[in-house]
Amino acid sequence: MAKNDLLGVFEQLVLLALVQLDDQGYGVSVCRAVEERTGRKVTLGAVYATLDRLERKGYVRSRVGEPTAERGGRAKRLFRVEAAGLKSLRHSLETVERMRAGMALGRLRPEGA
Amino acid sequence: MAKNDLLGVFEQLVLLALVQLDDQGYGVSVCRAVEERTGRKVTLGAVYATLDRLERKGYVRSRVGEPTAERGGRAKRLFRVEAAGLKSLRHSLETVERMRAGMALGRLRPEGA
């Protein structure tokens, strides 16, 4: 735990996905959500590793859900975001925002050079 | 160079600082800019390491400026953001933005729980 703990970009994406999945997210669904929204290729390994780290920090909490009878398969491990996680996410988002504020955004838009 | 290169948070902060400093930024001024805007404690070592990495990736370019006669001291190494850097910055910022879009921001604002 660093002194100035800021979340990494991927941690932010995962947390945001969980919020959108309304605390019913699990590995695979988080992976899909991030891929769809951002257009990036995301591997499951990356998602689980991040989820574990977030849980170790107390930012999310997981529980094993009953297996839904969709087609079969293993039970899901559902994740929910804790208050501390939300707080940290907000803080991280706002830090970049603050840095961006008052900036000549012209240069940051479309094809400015 | 990862396949899906997204900039890290600190890289974004440094790049944003350079934009604000209008391509006249150098180690110390970037450090100060980030500290002032974000309120975080930032060390010079972190800034230079990041600046070097960004340069290696072709996102910024540096040149040694003539020493201004303020009080003495070493010549500054001035950095400017390259087009590729701007593009990458934009892309990174937008990725998080997209993930955030359409979200029930209520939970992300003030003290929502």
Add this chain to the structure above:
DNA sequence: TCCCTATGCCCTACAATGTAGAACATATTA
């Protein structure tokens, strides 16, 4: 019953980023 397939999870290993702090360099002033 036994496989095959669909879901989903866990683990290992390594690359890239983030962070700290000390050492080094250079110009000014006295």
Add this chain to the structure above:
DNA sequence: TAATATGTTCTACATTGTAGGGCATAGGGA
């Protein structure tokens, strides 16, 4: 030429990011 102000460079290590393979469990059909 020593003291000081400004800036940069180097070393080392912690945290995050990413890839990929293997394990586990349930349904469906031969």
